[in-house]
Amino acid sequence: MLAAHATTIPLVAVLLIATALLAGASAPDEPLGGRSVAVPRTPELIRDPTAAPDIRTVFLTTDDGPLHASLWFPRDVRRPAPILVWVHGGGWITGGDLDRPADLRRWARAGWLVVSVEYGLARPGHPTWDRAGPQVACALGRLAEDAPALGGDPGRIVLAGGSAGGQLAVSVGYRAATGTQPSACGGPVPVPRAIAAEYPALDPVDGYEHGLPRADARAFKTLYTGGSPAQVPDRYRAVSGVSALSPLAPPTLVVAAGADRLVPRDGLTRFVTAARGVGVDASLVVVPGVGHAFDAVDGAPGLRVTHDLIAAWAQDRVRAGPPRGP
DSSP states (O other): OOOOOEEEOOHHHHHHHOOOOOOOOOOOOOOSSSOBOOOOOOTTTOSOGGGSOSEEEEEEEETTEEEEEEEEOOSSOSSOEEEEEEEOOSTTTSOOTTSSHHHHHHHHHTTOEEEEEOOOOOBTTBOOTTTHHHHHHHHHHHHHHHHHHHTEEEEEEEEEEETHHHHHHHHHHHHHHTTOOOOTTOSOOOOOSEEEEESOOOOHHHHHHHOSSHHHHHHHHHHHHSSOTTTOHHHHHHHSTGGGOOTTOOOEEEEEETTOSSSOHHHHHHHHHHHHHTTOOEEEEEETTOOTTTTSSTTOTTHHHHHHHHHHHHHHHHHSOOOOOO
């Protein structure tokens, strides 16, 4: 088995490249593949109108309500654009498709069709470990159908996410590659060309046992799965990144926070080692001295570093040949 190779970004580079840009989003009320809804103009969220998604729409209606997708269109693209699909973090209990609008707008300005998707959030008595993945898969499937009309290339999807969203990106993307990922709306699930996961919760047992603050680390996972590792071990295995591994998995970039206490780095190192051991093109990059979600707010130190790192890596992957299939 190959050992995981971790690249460390010098902290001085993080601090020098970091920028302070405004965050926020609003969008016109336009239809796209589902019932359209107006984006609420929340003052705390909408500070920079240029960061707003171009369209926000409902891609799936569930028993708990509608799930939304926000889209940012590329500018001046003369051929079908590569697609970035972003899955938000928030411990599976909070967050949404309107998170990180300014950074997602940067991707669109660089020539990507960007789609940020919601999934059902867990709450007491309502675990979503077996629902969230199929809902993300539904968004992928519907995006692949609509991509040509939107100016996107469904054969060049990069699936990315942070924290809880990183877990979902890996789980859904890897199972799509083996043809084992169900969709909440039926139909095929496209295989991403590549997957990028920031401080992803890929080893939930390790996070439950060693994550800090302990109350938060355990509450997130208990709400998501419906219990502790001792109570529902099969569910913890099901959402583990290792459980989804196969030689067919797309190239994967894992970005770890060097001082992360909520998602311990050891679990990410083990995951990348296991992925490389079965032949996956997996890389681990560590940003030293920063904690969990260090780049989740626009203007935070390290955001521009991780954005440029992931963007360059993703661009190389969408230039490569077609993904392997089941």
